[in-house]
Amino acid sequence: MRAVAVVSAGMTAFGELWQSSLRDLFGDAAAAALRGVDAMRVDSIYVGNMAGGQFVGQEHLGPLLADQLGLRGVPATRVESACASGGAALRCGFLEVASGASDMVLVAGVEKMTDGADVTAVLATAADQEQEVYQGVTFPGLYAMIARAHMHTRGTTEEDLHWVSVKNHRHGALNPKAQFRREVSLHDVASSSLVAAPLRLLHCSPVSDGAAAVLLVPLERAREFTDKPVRIRGSGMASSSLTLAERADPAVLDAVRASGERAYRMAGITPRDVQLAEVHDCFSIAEICVLEALDLTAGVSAAEAARTGYSALGGERPINTSGGLKSKGHPVGATGVAQVIEIFEQLRGEAGARQVQGASLGVTQNMGGSGASSVVHVLERV
């Protein structure tokens, strides 16, 4: 396999972007990623998108978006793995460059969620329709069950959940692209309305519009494009049962664990080597479960990592310096690519007020459903 590098990136701000259509969002992010590049050299495009058909009545996004960029003719494929669609698209692009079939692949993620669809119902099509949704459960309920299980078996408290949100909003307040650029207090979180007990509004990521894009090339050619390429050193993906009830322990995200192990193995690293990570905090409990599954809190309790500052900017291993899904926003198809952009900027020393000093190796983890799919990438400054 050829070594693969990310050489540029672009993203829209995330938020309720009522003035922008899906194709506008994609075009803005992709054009930013292609700035200064001869776009005619793009060999292939992958678009991560969960539910364009349901959200805005538009499937077949590959050719639509290639054309939007003026790249009519270029192969363009949409990839879907629910909220892990962006990570899955990145993996396809990585494999295409690694194979030698293509020398320049644009990977984008996009979602337009605020155009009037019943968002909770659309998102629920990522859960098992026959075994879960038909019974009336949607994702806040599923993650509430995960939280209850975690509290029951590990003694995790509601305050542990609050701290994840407080930390991520603190990070997001420093991110000009974040949907919520403001801090929230422990009291704000604790007194926000209950959505599905024990999860409160400020434990939940928002409904968002947005797009993100990165450009991949063989590492050996990366310096034609930038002085600061970032290598994709490892890529791992895994699945689990779509139905939460079929897992041995609802609070153990086995697909996250397997995808992390595969990515670490391909990269030839251990969790100890990871300096920072963007993980899938669709609900605050998810960040805690993911840190455990990726073994990223050696020596401390994952539930206490936010409270103690371990996972905060300035701490031993900053997690979700972008603000995470909670504060940055969660346009579902875009999230996996936006995570990569945060690590890309951190490793290049371009993260501004959020900069983790000396960062040279980071990880992204993107998840679909209640953890039924997970994609992990290991990124390294070269």
Place this chain on the structure above:
Amino acid sequence: MRAVAVVSAGMTAFGELWQSSLRDLFGDAAAAALRGVDAMRVDSIYVGNMAGGQFVGQEHLGPLLADQLGLRGVPATRVESACASGGAALRCGFLEVASGASDMVLVAGVEKMTDGADVTAVLATAADQEQEVYQGVTFPGLYAMIARAHMHTRGTTEEDLHWVSVKNHRHGALNPKAQFRREVSLHDVASSSLVAAPLRLLHCSPVSDGAAAVLLVPLERAREFTDKPVRIRGSGMASSSLTLAERADPAVLDAVRASGERAYRMAGITPRDVQLAEVHDCFSIAEICVLEALDLTAGVSAAEAARTGYSALGGERPINTSGGLKSKGHPVGATGVAQVIEIFEQLRGEAGARQVQGASLGVTQNMGGSGASSVVHVLERV
């Protein structure tokens, strides 16, 4: 890039399969493809599916279907490019094996279309919502315009269209998996009801349920699985404008042409080397346009290829020996994979009454929308 081979295949019959759910269909096809194989060796799964979210309320098919096979944990990604979803999924699987990242990839396509959704409206989400569907046009109308343009510039007649249907039903009558296993006469086609002039009911592929699956491995290991591997010698994909009106000539399928040229180039062949092909006859006019775009009727008119027997079983270059989408059926996400299965069986000498004697090299062409995406594969007996 490593050479890649198809070593086994499985598919359901196509039809209105009201007793089977989407996961049943997938499970049946995939289990048939995995018969005699240690399924625990599957490294990755790709699922081509156009609109599970809209047809049956289920996105996130990757993990759902991996679990259905007892392969919980295996990476599983859904790929969508409208009616070219199956071909696009095959391309992703091909690239993953070619890259060296995986040694066994299951590629499946599935669609469940008869569960009550408004099929024409769902399919229309593969056209441009803003520029086409909002104006009231759906695919029969778009292909009718393609037919009119073809008649206008090339003198193609309605009878030319009829002959494509007559030929494909003659082939499909020999295919135990076909939805319509019966011949139709020229008079049947000419007197069938008008759908969108000049297209009649018997120029249109049907609404179908079905699934198809193939197993890919590196060519160098193929003989561990079969004495008759089939190599994927070329893979090409291309896009065009989603909107038909933006193309220079509506009857010229430029994405088909580009995808064919790319696949021929990778395979190191010319159209003259192609002995048989499965092409995307969603409407009869499409077969004629595709044969032109792929340059598969050297010396004869593509419009007359069916009438003269050139493209019939026993002719110089049999096209759609499976019965094509018209007679075999068109469960949209499954079609691209089912095309590969027909060529796979032909090259192995296992096509029964449809066998093309001495077939050693064939092509598949799978298309999305009114030709906005196209995927071509070149398959060879080794």
